Each structure stands twice: as C-alpha cells, then as structure tokens.
Amino acid sequence: MRFKWLQNKLTFVIIPEANKSVMRLRMSRAALCAAMLAVLLVLGAAAYVYSVHFHTVLSTKLRESALQTHTNRLEQDLTSKNKTIEQLQNELFQLSKQAAEVRRKVEEMKKLEHELKKLSSPGSADSPELPAAAAVTTTLNDSHEAGAALGMGGPPHPVTEQQMKALSRMAHANYTSLQKEMTELEHHWVQSRQTIMKKREQALRRPGLWPTLSRTVTSPFGYRKDPFTNKLSFHRGIDIAGKMNDPVVAAAKGTVLTVGSDKFHGNHIILDHGNGLRTWYMHLNEAVIRQGEHVERGQLIGKLGTSGRSTGPHLHYEILLKGKSTNPAPYLPKPE
Ligand SMILES: [Zn+2]
Structure with a gap:
C-alpha cells in the first residue's frame, strides 16, 4: 500500500x-x-x-x-x-666616574699618610711611599654637561653591548682594587696612629717642664763650692730659688717611686718616667702625693721648702738617666 x-x-x-x-x-x-x-x-x-x-x-x-x-x-x-637599559647604562657610567674620583681621594690620603709618617718618625723619612696601585685607567667624559658650555659634537655612536660589558668589568675592577687599597691604607693609618701615640707618650714622659714657678737657678749642675763647707764638690742637680710653699709640679708623666725624708735631702720625691728616666725633687716643705701614685705631667706633687741640708727656700731638681745624674738644663724650656 x-x-x-x-x-x-x-x-x-x-x-x-x-x-x-x-x-x-x-x-x-x-x-x-x-x-x-x-x-x-x-x-x-x-x-x-x-x-x-x-x-x-x-x-x-x-x-x-x-x-x-x-x-x-x-x-x-x-x-x-x-628605557631601563639606558638608565642602567647611565648609572654604570656614573659609578665608573665615581670610582675615578674615589681613586683620586685615596691617592691624596696615601700622600697624607706618608707625610704623617715622616712627621711622626723624622728618622725614617726615607721610608718608601705606599705604591700606587695599578689603576685601571679609563677616559670618562661627561660630555652631557660639558658639551653645552665648551662645544662638542660628532656623529652619534650608540654604545654596544660589548662596550657596556667592558665598562662594567672596568668599574668592577676599579672598585675591587680600591677596596684592597683602602684596606691597606687603613692598616697604615692604624700603624701611624700607634707610632704617634707612642711618640706622644714618650714626649709626655720626658721631663720637659720647669717644676717650679720660679726660673731663678741659684746653683747649676756641675762642680761648685759647697755652700756649707766651701769645699769643691759636685752638684748633681740644679737649685731653683722660690718662695715657701710655692707649688712643685711633676716635670713629666710617671709613677711616684719614693716619698721620703732625711737630714740631707729633706722631704723629697723621686718620680719614675720609664725608659731609665727619673726625676728627684728635694728640700720640699711637704709632699702631696703618695708612693705608687700615677702622676701626670704638670701635676702638683709638693710644696717648695728648705728642709734638709738647705740654706733657704729652693728646690733641688735632679734628673737621673739610667741611674746616673745628668744636667737638667737641656731638658728645661728656655725661660720666657
Ligand atoms: Zn742642690
């Protein structure tokens, strides 16, 4: 169907x-x-x-x-x-320039350090100067600033990657070398400081002050006629006339070795300054320091008097070098 x-x-x-x-x-x-x-x-x-x-x-x-x-x-x-690369390039360029400037300052510091060493050690003036490190030399011109004022020009030659790498290596080498030099310089400065401190300490421990206010030497170092016996004798120090109780000060920094009294020296003090140097202060009215005390240069140690074998108020001042009396005159500053 x-x-x-x-x-x-x-x-x-x-x-x-x-x-x-x-x-x-x-x-x-x-x-x-x-x-x-x-x-x-x-x-x-x-x-x-x-x-x-x-x-x-x-x-x-x-x-x-x-x-x-x-x-x-x-x-x-x-x-x-x-833009970032350009900025980095400029910063690298600035860093390279700064390295050159830091190097210049380091060289100045080396010269300064050498002069300081000569001043602190007059005998070693012929010590060799710090060698200038093998500076990584370069020519860095900031034509951006100078160009406008002085007139500069030429075709633009963009900096290649290889050139930038070379500049970077150079800056790195410069800073590495500077770091090494500054470490050496720091070491030299520390040495110089130690030398200067040592010299300063030695200077402070050298009897270089008048121990009295008076500058009147009534009896110098050497042979003289004894004031009591009128016979020839050897005077081991100098006699400085003064007023009773005038201050007597330490001629140098040191330690109090002796505070004593006897019929010849009267009330007396012996100071030890190290390096075999001692000073002796006799005929004091009184001592104001104690044995073993540390004294600074110029510190009050006693009062002038006429104790012991003395004809009147004066200080017998004596310097001993390795146990032997020496003329104090060369140690004293010239009276003003
Ligand atoms: Zn004397």
Whole structure:
C-alpha cells in the first residue's frame, strides 16, 4: 500500500507563453521526494559551508585582534626595557666616574699618610711611599654637561653591548682594587696612629717642664763650692730659688717611686718616667702625693721648702738617666 503510493505518478504541467505547446512532466512520487531531498541536501551543504567559512573569518579576525593587542603590549614592554637599559647604562657610567674620583681621594690620603709618617718618625723619612696601585685607567667624559658650555659634537655612536660589558668589568675592577687599597691604607693609618701615640707618650714622659714657678737657678749642675763647707764638690742637680710653699709640679708623666725624708735631702720625691728616666725633687716643705701614685705631667706633687741640708727656700731638681745624674738644663724650656 505504502510502496504503491510512492509508485503513483504525478504529472506537472508547464504552460509556457500562450502560443507555445504545453509541456508535461511526469514523475513518480518517489522521484519527486528524491529530487526534493537532493535539493535539501544541497541547501544544507551550502549552509554548512557558509557557516564554517563565517566562523573561520570571525575567529581569524579575533586572533588578529588578540595578536595586535599582544604586539602592542610587547612593544610597550620593549620601550620600557630600553628605557631601563639606558638608565642602567647611565648609572654604570656614573659609578665608573665615581670610582675615578674615589681613586683620586685615596691617592691624596696615601700622600697624607706618608707625610704623617715622616712627621711622626723624622728618622725614617726615607721610608718608601705606599705604591700606587695599578689603576685601571679609563677616559670618562661627561660630555652631557660639558658639551653645552665648551662645544662638542660628532656623529652619534650608540654604545654596544660589548662596550657596556667592558665598562662594567672596568668599574668592577676599579672598585675591587680600591677596596684592597683602602684596606691597606687603613692598616697604615692604624700603624701611624700607634707610632704617634707612642711618640706622644714618650714626649709626655720626658721631663720637659720647669717644676717650679720660679726660673731663678741659684746653683747649676756641675762642680761648685759647697755652700756649707766651701769645699769643691759636685752638684748633681740644679737649685731653683722660690718662695715657701710655692707649688712643685711633676716635670713629666710617671709613677711616684719614693716619698721620703732625711737630714740631707729633706722631704723629697723621686718620680719614675720609664725608659731609665727619673726625676728627684728635694728640700720640699711637704709632699702631696703618695708612693705608687700615677702622676701626670704638670701635676702638683709638693710644696717648695728648705728642709734638709738647705740654706733657704729652693728646690733641688735632679734628673737621673739610667741611674746616673745628668744636667737638667737641656731638658728645661728656655725661660720666657
Ligand atoms: Zn742642690
């Protein structure tokens, strides 16, 4: 029944213009269905092809747009990175210049240290100067500043990567060398300071002060006629006349070795200054320090008097060098 319906023929009449004969087209229902199916398939295929094409075009445009955005971002990054590189190059250039300036100052400090060493050790004036380190030489011109004022020019030659690497190596070498030199310099400064401190200490321990206010020497060092017996004797110190209870001060920094009293020396003090140097103060009215005390140069140690074998108020001042009395006159500053 169903197949029979499909086999039934249909007749299509096509009527052209009125004066032409009528065309008849006879086909089965099945053929008609097949034809219609074919048309539908063709239309469907066309729609599919168009859809694929449309989708492809759309996605291409989207990709292009995304690519463009990405490219723009990369260009911005590149510009930013180029600026950073330029900034780093300038900073490296400034660092190189600073290294040269620091080197100049280090050289000045070396000269200063050498002069100081000569001053602190006059006998070793021929000591060799600190050698100037093998300086990494370079020519650094800041034409950016000087150019406007002095007139400079020439074609621009951008700095290559190799040149920047070379500049970086040079700056690094300069700073490494400077670090080493400054460490050596620091060592030399410490040595110089120790030498100066030692010299200063030695100077403070050298009897270089008048022990009295008075500068009147009534009896010098050497042979003289004894004031009591009038016979020739040897005077081992100097006698400085003064008023009773005038201050008597330590001629140098040291330690109190003796505070004593006897019928010859009267009330007396012996100070030890190290290096075999001692000073002796006799005929005091009284001592104001105790044995073992540390005394500074110029510190009050006693009061002038006339105790012991003395004809009147005076100080017998004596300097002993390695146990032997020596003339104090060369040690005393000239009276003003
Ligand atoms: Zn005397």
